[in-house]
Amino acid sequence: MRYERPETLEDAVGLLSATPERSHILAGGTDLLVRMKNDDFDADLVVDIKRIAGMGEIARTDAGFVIGAAVPCAKLAEDAALVAAWPGVVEAANLIGSTQIQSRCTMTGNLCNAGPAADSVPALVAVDARVKIVGPEGNRIIPARDVPVGPGQTSLAPGEIVAAIVLPEPAPQTGSAYLRFIPRTEMDIAVVGTAVVLTRDADGTVASARVALGAVGPRVIVPDDAAQMLVGTTLDDDTLARFEAACSDAATPIDDKRGTVAFRKEVAGVLARRAAKIAYDRAGETQ
């Protein structure tokens, strides 16, 4: 197995294109290194992207926050502007693993690993994040939601690399939140994950809302009809009860070692309701 640390994206793309099979991109490595320990893992090439200029940086541009593919999740919490703009994304990324894991792992890795229970992915989908992709056939920008296509599967073509995740500038009075359910307090994998982003009008009613549910389907679920129920309300108890039921209905989990269908559907609704409350309160605190 070959290990390469190219200094440019072009070189990285070149290396990957030359070895289209059994080659892997290494960001933080907190998924990949674990997989490599399996007896049935085989690789010819591992391309570490952490040396590539700009990969470890967060830039604020006209497009919004451009988060390099190798930015460790711990660094997100150190960026005050990002925390103020998208607390729901930062808190999701900072639920991953532990302090040690967060100082290595990236949101890009979380996204490209395409695990249905990935914590940062519902948060990214809820804020409608985009990803910048470079590849042998050129560059493209797609919604983060379209990167994972199924468990362990992405829409990336051979040789393609995610270069950055782009979060838009939030509209005024926007709040975001992410909550997950795990049976333990940490070092666990989400049994249900819920992200809510909403924007308030001047009078306190919800002007727009977006909801994303994780770990309750092969991909993140975006229950637009449930989100629409919040619009025009101030999250009164009735609305929240209907919203909770709609989120439960939208969830399509399976019975597995992490929980039953009934449990996951019910908890998806409970957490979505709680996340909506938090996002609403946060929206009220911003200018």
Added chain:
Amino acid sequence: MSFDASYNEKELNAVGTRPVRPDGVDKVTGRARYGADYNMPGQLVARVLRSPHAHARILRIDTSQAEALKGVKAVVTAADLPDLTDGDASLFAILDNCMARTKALYDGHAVAAVAAIDVHVARKALKLIEVDYEVLPHVVDVDLAMAPDAPVLDETIITKGVTPAPDAPSNVFAHSEFGHGDVAAGFAKADEIVERTFKTEQTHQGYIEPHACVASCNSDGSAEMWVCTQGPFVYRQVCADLLGLEVSKLKVTSSEIGGGFGGKTHVWAEPVALALSRKAGRPVKLVMSRNEVFRASGPTSATSIDVKIGATKDGTITAAEATLRYTSGPYPDTWAETGAMTAFACYDLENVKTVGIEVLVNRPKVAAYRAPSAPMAAFAVESAIDSLAHKIGIDAVDFRIKNAAREGTRSSYGPVYGPIGIGPTLEAAKAHAHMSAPLGKNQGRGMACGFWFNFGGQTCTDLNISADGTVTLSVGTVDVGGSRASLSMIAAEELGIAYEDVKAGVADTASLGYNDMTDGSRGTFSSSMATISAARNAIAVMKQRAALMWDIPVEDIEWKDGQAHAVGASHDNLAPLSVKDIAAKAGNTGGPIAGHSELVADGAGVSFGTHICDVEVDPETGATRVIRYTVIQDAGKAVHPAYVEGQYQGGAAQGIGWALNEEYIYGEDGRLQNAGFLDYRIPVCSDLPMIDTQILEIPNPNHPYGVRGVGETSIVPPLAAVANAVSDAVGVRMTHVPISPPRILAALKAQR
């Protein structure tokens, strides 16, 4: 030399203090050598091929391609481990478990193994081994395995212990029965009766260090093994028996141990490593992965238990009965019998009956796990006791106090108790501030008692006095919880020297006589007894040497405060001789000075504990947090109180994990779904509160200092204590462990 082990109250100086452990620096600096940290020249790497099927006949194994691979030095199958067990069924079960012979009996059962020059070659070789299986129907659930239409694992098994004997084979290996009195008459006298069925899922000991060994067989019939084990002498015996080696020619050295909890009292892959080494003619290192540890080693029984208890309105239990069904994995064993013995051991009962039923299933061979079989029985019984207390409207602690066993009680499993600690731990619980602390919203409190037998067994130690007066102590019980410190303290106490002047170590099997393994909470109990005896023997030698040095009769010498004192009018002006003084002259007074001891440590003294637990449950998600936890247990005498507290806390932590989240989860296909620490959820630090402890000291009459084993009892009450607390918090009786969030929400829903 005769040795009197009876308790003798006296002032102790070293015992009861909290010195730093001798193995601490090595452990925190990473220098300590565990199972995988040992290497030999020319060593090969072993890998094991395991069955992906829960139950399958092995039709054919073709290893030729693997053998032909460059770098492969040996491939073994059951054919390389011929059956030398001579009708010994339990030894045969160990052999068959190490390497499947005709059938793979569970997902993860070893079918072949390779030794190669490196891990890459070994991995590749595994893929080249062809195995043809005929997949058979399987069963993993304890109740389903007893159903009339269940697939039968072993057609030769006809249930023992029932009359008339059944005429068809089944998965029920045996029934066992304990108790006394007339339960029917007792229930007739009861005003209230609680009758319920409980279930517990299979858990793993969860030791952090996977099984690991380096085995080396020589052409002259001698062999060596470095291995992570709780019992090097037992491993030596079993491996020698299985491989046809002479016991004395196999030297086994135990490594430091990263947890065992009973799981390292049984051999797993060690005979396979020896077989590979014998075939390859080179040393072989075999380290299990975590996946293999879960699939093929260790777990405890899954159980299903019926309990019925009756009491009069004044709170007197009139009868108690339980039927306990325990899985043993695919081989016969006696786990239910142990559960049946412990179930009602805390109580003084006129009429009691328990039946243990041993059930074979397609899961890994059950191994000992800290007070094996007792936690599940205690869960069922203590839950029912709690319900009954509610039903008759009496406080749960008072109810237990009223019915607690005491000195002179005939236990439910037969023997009559000597002085015991169940009453005092309950009284201490009643008086504890935890018991009356206020509870908040969604919070609940539970308590429960537990019992464990404890064990003594064969033990020997060597105590050698060096020329500078310092002491080396060689013991044969593996140090799993700080026993090198405790035993050094004991030697220092007896000799009257400083703790720092004693260095205790665990000897290999070539350097010391046979010792039973570290199990049954026996390590400190039995090795301290042998250490006291060895120290007293060394003192006798030192007195003789002092007599020679002074040229006075040995009868005129007294040993006090680490010195020989001459007594009597004619020579009491002689300055005392210290260990150092005597040791310095040893070469001229008869050579090296040592004390030895070989004994059977009888009278381990049964142990009891009472736990109190507070939880908070989120009623919308079923998430449970343990917010306060108190362990009260009788230690007899706490030699090193910090390590006794550590045992109390460790057992409670493991029990809390078992109660709330840990379980083996099998798919429809009989494959283990969660063979890793991500989905097999042991508690992490932040899941637990600080676990408070209270040590009671009710001296064991059969130990010079009153010591009892303390290692296991602490895992017995938590399942029930947590269950009682959760049931209190949510208002529904939880009867299925682990009490995971989905089970709590489902129970709440069913009640609505």
